[in-house]
Amino acid sequence: MDLGSLYQDVILEHNRSPRNWGELAPPSQRADGRNPMCGDEVTVWLTIDNDRVAEVSFVGTGCAISKASASMMTQAVKGKTRAEAEQVFAQFHAMVTGRHANPADDPVLGKLKVFSGVARFPARVKCASLAWHAMKEALDAQP
Ligand code: ZN
Numbered sequence: 079m080d081l082g083s084l085y086q087d088v089i090l091e092h093n094r095s096p097r098n099w100g101e102l103a104p105p106s107q108r109a110d111g112r113n114p115m116c117g118d119e120v121t122v123w124l125t126i127d128n129d130r131v132a133e134v135s136f137v138g139t140g141c142a143i144s145k146a147s148a149s150m151m152t153q154a155v156k157g158k159t160r161a162e163a164e165q166v167f168a169q170f171h172a173m174v175t176g177r178h179a180n181p182a183d184d185p186v187l188g189k190l191k192v193f194s195g196v197a198r199f200p201a202r203v204k205c206a207s208l209a210w211h212a213m214k215e216a217l218d219a220q221p
Pocket of ligand 1: 116143204205
């Protein structure tokens with residue numbers, strides 16, 4: 079398996095032009111993530127309104143997978159309830175760790191399926207899931 083096959087156009091495009099980039103002003107909830115294996119760092123901010131993720135943003139440095147995953151994470155959870163956001167993370171994590179029975183037919187994953195190839199590269203699982211772990215931690219953080 080060629081590592082190049084991991085870098086689909088969607089991933090490269092999000093790496094070049096990350097969505098929802100920047101800090102959110104207080105009172106927002108934030109969490110940091112670090113992946114020393116690859117050198118990726120990410121900070122995620124979000125605001126909760128009526129149990130929904132009203133705003134979500136990130137700033138990060140690191141590889142294309144970590145940045146694209148953070149960018150697409152923000153799009154995937156914005157507007158979702160806390161429970162829905164955790165559900166998307168659970169399905170995403172199952173997919174990148176190769177424990178999802180059939181990611182291709184999972185409507186919850188949507189565009190996130192471009193990361194299904196990560197399951198074949200165990201060293202990149204942390205890159206792909208870093209921002210998601212930070213998002214989950216931010217959900218539980220105090221504003
Ligand atoms: Zn990485």
